[in-house]
Amino acid sequence: xxxxxxxxxxxxxxxxxxxxxxxxxxxxxxxxxxxxxxxxxxxxxxxxxxxxxxxxxxxxxxxxxxxxxxxxxxxxxxxxxxxxxxxxxxxxxxxxxxxxxxxxxxxxxxxxxxxxxxxxxxxxxxxxxxxxxxxxxxxxxxxxxxxxxxxxxxxxxxxxxxxxxxxxxxxxxxxxxxxxxxxxxxxxxxxxxxxxxxxxxxxxxxxxxxxxxxxxxxxxxxxxxxxxxxxxxxxxxxxxxxxxxxxxxxxxxxxxxxxxxxxxxxxxxxxxx
Numbered sequence: 258x259x260x261x262x263x264x265x266x267x268x269x270x271x272x273x274x275x276x277x278x279x280x281x282x283x284x285x286x287x288x289x290x291x292x293x294x295x296x297x298x299x300x301x302x303x304x305x306x307x308x309x310x311x312x313x314x315x316x317x318x319x320x321x322x323x324x325x326x327x328x329x330x331x332x333x334x335x336x337x338x339x340x341x342x343x344x345x346x347x348x349x350x351x352x353x354x355x356x357x358x359x360x361x362x363x364x365x366x367x368x369x370x371x372x373x374x375x376x377x378x379x380x381x382x383x384x385x386x387x388x389x390x391x392x393x394x395x396x397x398x399x400x401x402x403x404x405x406x407x408x409x410x411x412x413x414x415x416x417x418x419x420x421x422x423x424x425x426x427x428x429x430x431x432x433x434x435x436x437x438x439x440x441x442x443x444x445x446x447x448x449x450x451x452x453x454x455x456x457x458x459x460x461x462x463x464x465x466x467x468x469x470x471x472x473x474x475x476x477x478x479x480x481x482x483x484x485x486x487x488x489x490x491x492x493x494x495x496x497x498x499x500x501x502x503x504x505x506x507x508x509x510x511x512x513x514x515x516x517x518x519x520x521x522x523x524x525x526x527x528x529x530x
Contacts, residue, residue, distance in 0.1 A: 266457050266479075267358070267370050268292065268299050268498050270341040271438050273445045274491035275517045277335035280305075280328070283491040289328055291499035292341065295472055296322035298461070299343035301352060305331035306359040306366035306440050307339040313366045313440055317357035338445045340438055342368045345460070346395075355393030360401050362390070363410055365441045369397035370480065370496055371434030371454070378429050379403065400426055400437065414444045416523045420512040423448055424526045431528075434480045438494065445515040447494050449507040450525060451480035474498040482507040484520065492517045 270292050272283040281289055296303065303323035306315040316331055323331075323343060332339045342358045358368040373379055376396040380388060387402045403426055407418035423435055427450060434454040439446040456479035458468055468476075474497030483504040484494045492515055494507070507513055513522040 266299065266345040266460055267368075268295050268343045268345075268496045269368055269370055269436070269438055269482075269494075270496070270499075271339065271440070271445060271447070271494045271515070272487075272491045273338040273515050273517055274489065275337070277337055278489060278491060279335045280332040280339055280341070282489050283339070283487065284493055285487050285489070288487075288493065288495070288499060290325055292343070292495070293323055293325040293328045295498045296324070296343050298464075298466060298472065298475070299345040301344040301346045302354075302357045303327060303331070303344060304342045304357050304359050304368070305340060306361065306368075307332045307334070307336040308440065308442055309334070309336070312364050312442055313361065315359050315361040315366050317354050317359070319354045319357045320352045338440055340366060340368055340440050353393065356395045356398075358395075358397060359438075359440070360392075360395075360398055362401065362405060363408075365405065365408060365439060367397075367401040367404070367437060367439050369400050369435070369437040371436060371451075372396060373400060373426070373430050373433050379426065382425075382429065397437075400435070404437075404439070408441070414441060414446065414514070416446065416512045416514055416521070419446060419448070420523050420525050423450060423512060424528075427452075427525065428528065436480060436482055436496070445494075447482060447484075447507055447513045447515050447520075449482045449513065450510045454480045456480075472498050474501070484515070486517065490517055492519070
């Protein structure tokens with residue numbers, strides 16, 4: 258069980274490509290190396306998700322940091338879209354594969370960077386069926402369960418419905434980071450809504466990590482998502498911690514459909530008065 262204060266501080270990376278592409282080519286060797294180096298801090302496990310011909314597959318490893326070789330081989334086959342994740346778990350969550358991200362349910366994979374505290378606030382808002390489908394005690398899995406109400410199996414994704422679902426979670430947790438990535442056989446969705454959460458320095462300190470020794474991107478602006486197009490023609494979305502010169506921030510408080518060509522974004526609805 259993880260008891261660090263300060264919330265989850267995991268790191269995320271994703272790409273969408275115009276044709277099936279392996280992760281090293283799509284992301285670039287420098288990006289993959291920089292991301293894997295973050296496992297020195299984000300060391301509670303790692304995972305990946307990727308599109309197959311008709312579905313989405315995942316692989317998760319709990320309880321140990323990733324190596325560059327792990328991440329280079331994590332996506333089992335060239336694909337048009339994939340997610341990578343380095344975990345630094347929320348306080349009170351476990352360290353088994355049931356807690357590891359990306360989560361997979363049906364034909365959708367999901368990963369979240371943030372802490373929803375107290376998680377019972379969201380658990381109570383789920384239906385008995387949704388609670389019965391939970392595998393572990395991870396607060397991010399609760400978030401995924403709530404967002405799946407906006408998904409209709411086999412149908413096109415409506416980003417407005419995703420935005421509405423995120424807004425219901427935001428109403429329960431006004432100060433939480435809700436940044437997340439959702440992958441289906443048809444689309445890659447990025448949620449960028451951090452509530453201005455700062456870097457969780459207390460959680461780092463609880464692991465014996467002094468602020469002066471943290472990687473770049475672990476200070477101001479820590480909970481932001483960025484994007485750029487790579488030399489391979491893929492579009493990448495990333496959290497901070499890797500070199501981001503030439504990258505652009507995603508629209509704030511928005512849900513974006515990510516394609517190789519760019520973003521199509523819809524804003525979250527404003528809070529109820």
